[in-house]
Structure formats: C-alpha cells, structure tokens
Amino acid sequence: MVSIKDIASDLGITAATVSNALSGKGRVSQDMVQRIRARADELGYRPNLAGRALRSGRTGILGLVMPDLTNPLFPRIAQTISNEADARQLGILIADSRGSAAEQSAALRRLLNLGVDGLLVVPQKGTSPDPMPVPVAVINTQSDPQNAVSADHVGGGALIARHIAEIGHRHLLLLGGDPVSEVQSDRIKGMTSALPADIQVDVLWGADGLAAVPERISQGVTAILTTSDLIALQVHSSLLRAQIPVPDRVSLTGFDNMSISSIMHPRLTTVAQNVEDIAARAIAIITAMIAGTPPPHLGEVVPMRLVIRQSTAIPN
Amino acid sequence: MVSIKDIASDLGITAATVSNALSGKGRVSQDMVQRIRARADELGYRPNLAGRALRSGRTGILGLVMPDLTNPLFPRIAQTISNEADARQLGILIADSRGSAAEQSAALRRLLNLGVDGLLVVPQKGTSPDPMPVPVAVINTQSDPQNAVSADHVGGGALIARHIAEIGHRHLLLLGGDPVSEVQSDRIKGMTSALPADIQVDVLWGADGLAAVPERISQGVTAILTTSDLIALQVHSSLLRAQIPVPDRVSLTGFDNMSISSIMHPRLTTVAQNVEDIAARAIAIITAMIAGTPPPHLGEVVPMRLVIRQSTAIPN
DNA sequence: TTGATGAGATTAAACGATTAATCTTGAGAA
DNA sequence: TTCTCAAGATTAATCGTTTAATCTCATCAA
Numbered sequence: 001m002v003s004i005k006d007i008a009s010d011l012g013i014t015a016a017t018v019s020n021a022l023s024g025k026g027r028v029s030q031d032m033v034q035r036i037r038a039r040a041d042e043l044g045y046r047p048n049l050a051g052r053a054l055r056s057g058r059t060g061i062l063g064l065v066m067p068d069l070t071n072p073l074f075p076r077i078a079q080t081i082s083n084e085a086d087a088r089q090l091g092i093l094i095a096d097s098r099g100s101a102a103e104q105s106a107a108l109r110r111l112l113n114l115g116v117d118g119l120l121v122v123p124q125k126g127t128s129p130d131p132m133p134v135p136v137a138v139i140n141t142q143s144d145p146q147n148a149v150s151a152d153h154v155g156g157g158a159l160i161a162r163h164i165a166e167i168g169h170r171h172l173l174l175l176g177g178d179p180v181s182e183v184q185s186d187r188i189k190g191m192t193s194a195l196p197a198d199i200q201v202d203v204l205w206g207a208d209g210l211a212a213v214p215e216r217i218s219q220g221v222t223a224i225l226t227t228s229d230l231i232a233l234q235v236h237s238s239l240l241r242a243q244i245p246v247p248d249r250v251s252l253t254g255f256d257n258m259s260i261s262s263i264m265h266p267r268l269t270t271v272a273q274n275v276e277d278i279a280a281r282a283i284a285i286i287t288a289m290i291a292g293t294p295p296p297h298l299g300e301v302v303p304m305r306l307v308i309r310q311s312t313a314i315p316n
Numbered sequence: 317m318v319s320i321k322d323i324a325s326d327l328g329i330t331a332a333t334v335s336n337a338l339s340g341k342g343r344v345s346q347d348m349v350q351r352i353r354a355r356a357d358e359l360g361y362r363p364n365l366a367g368r369a370l371r372s373g374r375t376g377i378l379g380l381v382m383p384d385l386t387n388p389l390f391p392r393i394a395q396t397i398s399n400e401a402d403a404r405q406l407g408i409l410i411a412d413s414r415g416s417a418a419e420q421s422a423a424l425r426r427l428l429n430l431g432v433d434g435l436l437v438v439p440q441k442g443t444s445p446d447p448m449p450v451p452v453a454v455i456n457t458q459s460d461p462q463n464a465v466s467a468d469h470v471g472g473g474a475l476i477a478r479h480i481a482e483i484g485h486r487h488l489l490l491l492g493g494d495p496v497s498e499v500q501s502d503r504i505k506g507m508t509s510a511l512p513a514d515i516q517v518d519v520l521w522g523a524d525g526l527a528a529v530p531e532r533i534s535q536g537v538t539a540i541l542t543t544s545d546l547i548a549l550q551v552h553s554s555l556l557r558a559q560i561p562v563p564d565r566v567s568l569t570g571f572d573n574m575s576i577s578s579i580m581h582p583r584l585t586t587v588a589q590n591v592e593d594i595a596a597r598a599i600a601i602i603t604a605m606i607a608g609t610p611p612p613h614l615g616e617v618v619p620m621r622l623v624i625r626q627s628t629a630i631p632n
Numbered sequence: 633t634t635g636a637t638g639a640g641a642t643t644a645a646a647c648g649a650t651t652a653a654t655c656t657t658g659a660g661a662a
Numbered sequence: 663t664t665c666t667c668a669a670g671a672t673t674a675a676t677c678g679t680t681t682a683a684t685c686t687c688a689t690c691a692a
Binding site for chain 4: 001003004005015016018019020023025026047048049050051052053054055056
Binding site: 001046047048049050051053054059060061069070072074075076078079082086091092093094095096098110112113114115133230233234236237238240241259260263264265 | 369377386430552
C-alpha cells in the first residue's frame, strides 16, 4: 500500500507537506498542491484509516444497532443510513440486537470495542441503551425521553384512524403486537386520540388479539387497524381462512408501507415513514454530537404519510 | 480511554510487558500476568484497534456486499454472518450494491477505503466483482466459477420439482425473475433436469411470465414453480384476483423459505437455504485467505431442504 | 544596511500496540 | 570465585498520519 511517505520521497519533499497539501490545512504553494495531488492519484494513494484514527482519535465509523434485521422495515432504515453515511465519508457497522435487551447491550459493547465514534440505536421495545463512552442518538418515538429523532408515530396513528372514521366506520378493532413497545403504543395512542367519541373502539394486543379477530367481527367490527404491515398480513391470512373478504366485509390497515403491503391482494392501506429524512437527521445529529457542536433539533419527529390502497372501503 | 501505558505505569512496569502478558506472547511471570489482567479489567481496558491495526496491518474488519438489503433473504444472511464474525472477534461492514454493477464496484471501493481485511460478496446477478487488493470470497451459485461457497441451488430446484412430479402434476409452469441471475438459472436448471421426460414444462421469466399465468392455467398447467417466495407471493396475489384457488386448482411453490412464506395463506411450499452453514463456511474461507493459509473446500455447495406446506397438493 | 514580515517548506513528536533485540538478575555448575 | 544460562523484564523502533513549532529565504520598508 502506498503511503504519504511514498508520495513525499517520490517528489523529494516531506510527509508533512503532503499531508498539508491533501488536507488543505497548512501553507503549501498552489503549484506544490497540484503536483502532490497528481502524484497521489497516479500512485493510487488511499489514506490509511488506522494511522489517521490513531492520531486523531476518530475512526470515522458509526455503529448502528437495530432490534431485528429480519423485519423488513429495519434493513430499509439501515440502507438509507448507510447511504447518508457514505456521502459523509463515514462507515457504518450494523449490529442486530436480536430480540433481547441483553443482546442489545452485547451489540453495543462489540461496536465500542471496534472503535466506533458514535452510535445510532433503534432500541429494543421497552428498553433504553446503557450510558456509553461515545455519543448515542436514539431513534424511537416521541414518548421516549431519549428520542433524538423518529417518525411521528402518534400523528401516523391519527392519520389512519381519521381516514377510517371519515369513510364511515363506527366500530373499530385496534390491534397491536406488544404494548411494551413505545412505538406501537404511540401508534395506538394516536389512533384513539384522533377518533370522535361516538366511535366504538376495542384495543387488543398480540397473539390473543389476533385470535379474537373473527369473534370481534361477528360483534360488529367493520375495520381492523394494526400497528404493523406484518400484523396486517397475519390478520389477512386468518380472514382468508375464515372466508371473510377484505375490504368488502372488513377494512384492514397496516403500518410502515413495507414492500409486502403493495404485493398483497388487496393491496394494503398503510402509513409510510419518511425514512430518508429520518436517516439524514439522525446522521446530522450524531455527527454534531461527535464534533462537540450542539446537535440540531433534538427530539424532533418527522411526519408520516397516509397511503390509501384497496384494503379499506366504505362499510356496508 | 485507558491504554496499555496506563496499566503499565499503574503497576510500575513497561508497556511491552503489559502487551506480552495480555497477548501471551513474550516471557512474563505467571504472577505478573495475573496482576496485569486484574488491573486491565479494573480499569476497563479495551485495546485500541487503530493502534493494533497500524502495527499489524490488519483491521479485523470484513466487508460484506449484498445486492439488495430490502430482499428479506439478504438481511438473514447478513445477520448470520455477523454472528459468525462476532464469535471470531471480527467486525462486519455491510454495504448494499442496490441493483447495479456500478453500485457494486462503488461499494467495494468504499469498503476498501475503510480498510477491510477481506471481502464477502454476494454479487449482482450477471456480474463478477473486479479484482481487489484484498482477498474476496464470492457467495453465489455453483455455475459461477468464482463461487467460494453457496447453497446448492440446482439441487434445491431438483428437490421441489421432484416433489411436484411425485404428487402427480404433469404440466408445470416454471417462473423465474431474471434469466441473467445465475442463481435463478441454476434453480430452473435443477428443476428441469430432475423432471421425467413425460412431464410438460413451460419456462417463463419476469413480468411477462407473471402476466401469462392465467392463460397458461387455462391451457392445463396445474403447478407453478417459482424461483423466489417473493415471486410466488405475486403469483398468489394475481391468482386471488382471478379467483383461482391455491392449491385446489393450482399448486404453487417458492424458494428460500422467507418469513412471509409461513404467514401467507395458504402457507407456501418452498426450499430453505442452510444460511448458518453457508455463513460459517464463508467466514472460514475468508479468514483463511486473509491469514494466507489454504482455504478449506473452495467452491463447495450446501444442500437445500424441502419445506412442504399447504400451497401444494395432488392435482384433481 | 538592517530588520521585519510572511510564504513555503521542514522537524519532530505524538497517537497505541507490537516485537525483535537487549539488559538485569539470580541460580547452578565448574 | 567465576562463568554460563535462562527467566523476566526493558528498550527502542515501527506502523501512517497529523500538527505545533521551527527553519529558510526572498521581499520590502526604513
């Protein structure tokens, strides 16, 4: 590998001048800068990050911890954050906290050992990351006091509930995966708080809730609002089995606009996160924290967008 | 951050002794080793990777390039590889090559700049990674001469085709996404080569193939074999729209045993990769290459496993 | 002529870990 | 007593980059 010294001895100058020229920091003549740049390109010079990290105390690598990479939402976030990081010459080490708070702590520790400058954490439901020796930015939801930036889950819940109310449904079932999840709780909260008082609302959670679906429909529920496209897919599957047509007999909504939601039949009405915006803000915040400058707009939430498809209809 | 020097001055010895004690390399008395270990733990010492990398020329970080993180198969592979790497004290930088060969080259370059010791590449369909200054292990399929390890896609195709033939289907439609993909071609190849000569087989690709599904069914096709669960889901969706029941009128199979395949209704008959085994072998191969020792079993394929569910049935 | 000034370069130290070479000490042998 | 030997430690250099401090000139003003 070609180092700064190779370029220097090649041009009969010292390493310091090369460093100054390439970083644009010291005083180097225009002419010299040109020649150094040209020679560096010719030799295919790539700065050695280890050397730089050792001197500067920064590795230029961020850690990203996600609760479950097999949930299609998270790879999308990871992908977007990676792109955003690339643009700033940063690397992203992705870790999966696989369902448990203990795994989350272990993942954080591993990333620290690898020398990350800062951490982006989408926390396990119901947990907060332990204090860390490097800056941490949490991506969760507004009810988490640690939240650095996130989608407006409350607002998203309100959007979809209002849509369902507007098209005439009067008896709803809200179905969440786990009330321990702040995100899902906020979504449910957003739904309930946006609904007029004359609408009857049942809230159920988890597998029990899923199992209760046919019964509730027989009791008059005409719309099922879930906190995730994955849950909606499961509901849809159980409705198919029970021969209950969507949306003719019951309307169904998801959350997060995953790719399956537009492949399903009927295509699913859902709410989309502005993943790009969230990723950009998260990176902006963590880089500011690392640089020691005041991070912009801590705790801000990014509006969600209602995506109306064929799984919701006027009740009959 | 506490360094080796802190421990040394703390115990009134030199850094070299601490390094020797912790790595078990030089000659250090048992007693001294004990004391150094104890003090290191107390102070919460974590080796600085930049220092080590600078001296040793190794960063302990591998790059993993995948074609599309939003395809649920790849996060699963990434997750498994990360786990395997963790166990060996290695870090994994994940990059997404997002659908194009150009993106793939760019991703490889970025990972190189970040100083990875080696690369694991699941290549874009129809491409081979450019030659690299660090070892590269390709995870693709047996027809790729560069393949270091992969699932036995041909064998997997044979498994599922044989199953369909055995339960009595005599007119099949094989549906692939893109013939340029070596993986998908091998799967189709495996299917066709395993089928008896008296079975009628149509092979179609892409969106045109998908559109032709109802027509082919009217021409007597009783089973549709796809090269991906995602394609199967799309087929299923179009069959639903056309009111063609699965598996009563037509059997349907996928590939890769993604999580959606067991959520769908009917649950999808598919073929599973042994992702853990592939990940373990891939890491073993790349670490051997990096160490300069001969890599074990280059080009081996890992058997796939048939997963029979409710989307396939005896034709009527 | 002397001094001040500043552009343009160099020197040297530092970051943390590793390791070959060297030094110190005590024990045992002759 | 002197010599040998090895265990147990230290010394010093090295990896590549950055940067504060310093040096060398040429230019220009007084």
